[in-house]
Amino acid sequence: MKKVLLLLSMVALMPSGAGVLAAPAAAAPGLIEQAEAARKEADALGFEWRDTSKLIKSAKEALDKGQKEESDKLASLALLQSKAAIAQAKSTAKNWKMMIPK
Amino acid sequence: MKKTIQRRLLTGALVLMTALVTKPAHAVNYQALVDADVKKFQGYFRKEFPDVKFEDYGDGVYALDEDARKQWKEMEEFPPYELDVEAGKALFNKPFANGKSLASCFPNGGAVRGNYPYFDEKRKQVVTLEMAINECRVANGEKPYPGFKGDLAKVSAYMAYISRGQKIDVKVKSAAAYKAYMKGKAFFYGKRGQLNMSCSGCHMEYAGRHLRAEIMSPALGHTTHFPVFRSKWGEIGTLHKRYEGCNDNIGAKPFEEQSEEYRDLEFFQTIMSNGLKFNGPAARK
Numbered sequence: 001m002k003k004v005l006l007l008l009s010m011v012a013l014m015p016s017g018a019g020v021l022a023a024p025a026a027a028a029p030g031l032i033e034q035a036e037a038a039r040k041e042a043d044a045l046g047f048e049w050r051d052t053s054k055l056i057k058s059a060k061e062a063l064d065k066g067q068k069e070e071s072d073k074l075a076s077l078a079l080l081q082s083k084a085a086i087a088q089a090k091s092t093a094k095n096w097k098m099m100i101p102k
Numbered sequence: 103m104k105k106t107i108q109r110r111l112l113t114g115a116l117v118l119m120t121a122l123v124t125k126p127a128h129a130v131n132y133q134a135l136v137d138a139d140v141k142k143f144q145g146y147f148r149k150e151f152p153d154v155k156f157e158d159y160g161d162g163v164y165a166l167d168e169d170a171r172k173q174w175k176e177m178e179e180f181p182p183y184e185l186d187v188e189a190g191k192a193l194f195n196k197p198f199a200n201g202k203s204l205a206s207c208f209p210n211g212g213a214v215r216g217n218y219p220y221f222d223e224k225r226k227q228v229v230t231l232e233m234a235i236n237e238c239r240v241a242n243g244e245k246p247y248p249g250f251k252g253d254l255a256k257v258s259a260y261m262a263y264i265s266r267g268q269k270i271d272v273k274v275k276s277a278a279a280y281k282a283y284m285k286g287k288a289f290f291y292g293k294r295g296q297l298n299m300s301c302s303g304c305h306m307e308y309a310g311r312h313l314r315a316e317i318m319s320p321a322l323g324h325t326t327h328f329p330v331f332r333s334k335w336g337e338i339g340t341l342h343k344r345y346e347g348c349n350d351n352i353g354a355k356p357f358e359e360q361s362e363e364y365r366d367l368e369f370f371q372t373i374m375s376n377g378l379k380f381n382g383p384a385a386r387k
Contacts, residue, residue, distance in 0.1 A: 046363060048355040049296050081296070092292040099291040101146055101306050 031075035032059050038082030047089035052081045132280040133273060136373060139287070143374045146306060147322045159323030160381045166310045167317050174385065183259055183331040183383045186338040190260025193253055198242045204257060207238035212261045215380045216268030219369050221279035228282050228365040232258050232340055236360070249359025250343035255329040259338055262329065262382035270326065270380060272373045286370025289363060290321075296353025301367075304348075316387075325372040327384035338383065341368055 029037070035056050042048040059074035147159065151166060158165040164174045194204045194212055208214050218231040229237075235257050236246035247254035274283050290301045304313070305321035312318075328341040335343075342364045346356040357363045 043355070046357075047294055050350060050353045050355050051296070052355070088294065088298065092288075092294065096288050096292040099293065099300060099302060101302065 031072055031079060032056060032063065035059070035075045035078035035082060038079055038086065042082045042085035042089065045086065045089035047085045047092070049081050049085050052078050052085070055081065130277070132277065132283075133275065135280070136274045136283060140374060140376050144322060144377070147309070147320055151310065151320070157378065159320060159375070160326040160378050162323060162327060162384070162386065163317050163319035165323065166320065170317070170387075177385050181331070181383075182333075182385050183329075183338050186256045186259050186329075186331065187263045187383065188260075189253075190256035190258070190263075193257050194260055198239070198244050200242055202242050204235060204238055207234070207241070208261070211264065213264040213268075215262045215265030215382070216270070219272065219365065219372055221274065221276070221282055221369065223276055223278065226278045227362065228286075228369040230360065230365050230368055231261060232342070233360050233365065235261075249340075250346060251335070251337055251339040254359075255338045255340050255343070258340060259329045259383040262380060266379075266381055268380045270372060270376050270378050272369065272376060274373065282366045283370055283373065285363075286366035286368070289367045290370055294352065294354045295349065297351075299352040301348070321371065321374065323375055323378055325368060325375055326378050326380055327382040329382060330384045330386045332386045334387065 035052075039048060039052050039056060042052070055074050055078035059071045059078060062068075062071035062074060144156070147154070148156075154165050161171070161174075164171040197203050205212060215231060218234065219228050221227070222229045232254055235254060239246055247257070274280050293300045293303070301321065304318050305324065308318045309320040310317060325341060328344070329338050330344070331338045340359065342359045342361075345364050345367065346359070349356040
């Protein structure tokens with residue numbers, strides 16, 4: 001009897017397969033969110049590029065129209081621009097004195 | 103005896119350490135550091151353009167291009183900024199709601215171009231003429247003029263016009279002023295934007311050379327003649343409007359009019375032109 005009760009309680013406490021699948025895992029940020037976060041970082045460094053905001057805006061508009069592929073393409077470009085701008089900011093902060101003409 | 107020597111040695115070491123630790127801040131001669139930069143900067147242009155007279159750098163690209171200089175001289179006979187100067191004069195003297203005017207804020211009838219930019223030691227920031235104009239308005243209960251062009255540029259043009267001939271002699275007297283100067287210097291030489299270009303790349307290394315149809319102007323003298331009436335704009339605009347345009351051209355997000363970044367850049371650039379005379383407003387292509 002004790003063994004049966006123990007078995008029943010273990011089954012009751014065991015998470016079901018469906019429960020595991022439905023567990024609230026943190027959703028990975030989409031390309032637009034990633035691009036926006038990187039853009040903000042570049043902006044805070046004072047090195048945001050001119051067209052990055054426009055690209056993100058266009059990516060959002062494309063997504064609203066259901067054009068996922070186009071949206072991803074634009075957001076990827078915005079992300080790439082922002083990462084390059086951040087790298088540029090870091091490189092410039094380190095090396096600007098080398099740019100002074102002799 | 104031994105103890106006395108030890109005590110004296112210890113006292114001497116303490117005095118020496120105290121002297122080193124409490125070295126006064128004014129011992130750093132920031133002006134000397136800046137003057138050395140000015141000498142190098144102006145020397146660069148003397149070497150690049152040995153035939154150009156120092157005072158001609160106030161004429162921008164027209165110091166380097168004889169044909170364009172002739173056209174510009176003709177344009178200056180009936181300057182396109184003339185009406186803006188008149189409008190600026192009217193705005194300068196127009197009473198605010200409280201009865202005062204811009205004229206109440208500035209001495210010498212507003213002929214104070216030579217006093218700007220300067221580093222405000224109390225507020226720890228660079229103050230430009232356009233900033234001072236808007237601060238005067240706000241202090242008197244008026245809205246600031248919106249940036250880059252329009253009335254702000256017109257008032258600035260009038261004040262520059264009646265200040266023509268004032269010598270540029272911007273000083274750096276403190277650590278805080280030197281910090282602002284260095285920020286402006288880093289902006290000037292640092293590469294930015296999608297084209298990865300710097301102010302110095304175009305206006306030092308490429309000065310006098312063609313970029314498509316245009317000849318690049320020398321950075322020496324850049325700040326003497328603003329605001330300018332640019333044919334491309336079809337109106338008069340401030341130095342910061344030009345900065346905005348340059349940043350946009352190289353694919354960088356521009357900063358706001360009178361942002362700290364642009365004020366520090368103006369501070370640095372004006373110092374590099376120390377010794378020249380303010381000769382604004384001017385006409386440019």
